[in-house]
Amino acid sequence: MAGKAADTTGSSKNNTAEPAAASMADVYNGELTPLQRHVAFFDRNKDGIIYPAETYQGFRAIGCGVALSAAAAVFVNGGLGPKTIPENEKTVAFKLPIYVKNIHKGKHGSDSGVYDSNGRFVPEKFEEIFKKHAHTRPDALTGKELQEMLQKNREPKDLKGWLGGFTEWKVLYSLCKDKDGFLHKDTVRAVYDGSLFERLEQERKSKKESSKKK
Numbered sequence: 235m236a237g238k239a240a241d242t243t244g245s246s247k248n249n250t251a252e253p254a255a256a257s258m259a260d261v262y263n264g265e266l267t268p269l270q271r272h273v274a275f276f277d278r279n280k281d282g283i284i285y286p287a288e289t290y291q292g293f294r295a296i297g298c299g300v301a302l303s304a305a306a307a308v309f310v311n312g313g314l315g316p317k318t319i320p321e322n323e324k325t326v327a328f329k330l331p332i333y334v335k336n337i338h339k340g341k342h343g344s345d346s347g348v349y350d351s352n353g354r355f356v357p358e359k360f361e362e363i364f365k366k367h368a369h370t371r372p373d374a375l376t377g378k379e380l381q382e383m384l385q386k387n388r389e390p391k392d393l394k395g396w397l398g399g400f401t402e403w404k405v406l407y408s409l410c411k412d413k414d415g416f417l418h419k420d421t422v423r424a425v426y427d428g429s430l431f432e433r434l435e436q437e438r439k440s441k442k443e444s445s446k447k448k
């Protein structure tokens with residue numbers, strides 16, 4: 235793995251130059267964990283680092299408004315970014331970078347446990363969400379059932395983690411609930427493997443295209 239910086243930069247600059255961001259982009263050369271895939275969408279230029287402007291662009295791309303996207307850029311990057319900075323990495327912390335490589339370090343408390351501490355997907359925990367909380371129909375959650383889950387997952391004295399989780403689930407619910415207020419199991423599954431964000435962006439693009447044609 236080491237010593238291959240020249241392959242990944244693809245530039246003609248001399249090889250002794252600091253590989254800087256290029257080495258962070260190496261994360262995309264290997265297999266990503268599901269949590270890394272969840273956030274890779276927001277690394278718009280795929281250099282391995284998510285800056286606030288990219289979080290903003292990613293939120294806008296999936297249909298969030300200006301205010302929510304700007305707040306997300308500040309709070310997600312400000313809250314999570316510092317935990318992900320690799321040791322020995324010289325960085326300008328006030329630029330609020332999030333390092334995709336270390337995203338598992340950004341995990342918070344009061345979560346569902348579907349991502350383990352390394353950012354891998356735990357199928358049993360995923361099934362548990364619906365076994366425990368999907369009372370109305372087995373393959374979806376209502377707003378009330380989601381609320382019940384958030385209360386159950388809440389750990390004592392963990393306001394920050396709880397707020398983080400609360401926001402993730404509420405934003406998901408508001409973006410993806412169907413017309414009857416159900417959040418479907420396959421939608422939640424797609425959050426965990428990261429494919430949901432790509433799909434939402436595509437759907438928005440094609441909606442825009444078809445409204446242009448009219």
Ligand code: HEM
Nearest residue numbers: 273276332340341342345346347348349402403405406425
């Ligand atoms: C609209 C955008 C987003 C939505 C709807 C969303 C939603 C979610 C949901 C529902 C979870 C599962 C939480 C649980 O298992 O209890 C999650 C986990 C996570 N998300 Fe996001 N997310 C979004 C954007 C982001 C961004 C931009 C980042 C960082 C760059 C991020 C980082 C994380 C992390 C680190 C976790 C793991 C939390 C944990 O297990 O403790 N998410 N997200």
Ligand SMILES: [Ca+2]
Nearest residue numbers: 277279281283
């Ligand atoms: Ca980037």
